[in-house]
Amino acid sequence: MRMVYTNENRFLVANARNLLELQGVEVILKNEFASSVIGEVSAFDAWVEVWVLNDDDYEKSCSLIENSLSKEDDEEWRCSRCKEVNDASFELCWNCNEPVPV
Numbered sequence: 844m845r846m847v848y849t850n851e852n853r854f855l856v857a858n859a860r861n862l863l864e865l866q867g868v869e870v871i872l873k874n875e876f877a878s879s880v881i882g883e884v885s886a887f888d889a890w891v892e893v894w895v896l897n898d899d900d901y902e903k904s905c906s907l908i909e910n911s912l913s914k915e916d917d918e919e920w921r922c923s924r925c926k927e928v929n930d931a932s933f934e935l936c937w938n939c940n941e942p943v944p945v
């Protein structure tokens with residue numbers, strides 16, 4: 844099991860997880876519920892981490908995430924359900940989990 848991604852922005856972390864799950868990669872999140880204990884742990888420890896269960900998926904997962912993040916210059920998109928604006932790298936609406944409109 845290896846960590847493939849972590850960020851202080853948990854929307855980005857959730858996006859990375861969604862991205863990998865859409866590709867059939869088995870992942871788990873660590874520290875997902877750590878925000879409730881901020882103050883007892885350092886801010887860095889509370890970052891949510893994405894881990895792949897199979898080491899064989901590690902390199903594929905890293906490049907998937909890199910490709911997704913490199914799309915950051917693309918245009919933002921607006922959710923068709925809740926009308927929130929999402930970063931181009933998001934595969935699902937950060938607010939309601941609606942997929943990117945096609």
Ligand SMILES: [Zn+2]
Nearest residue numbers: 922925936939
């Ligand atoms: Zn939405």
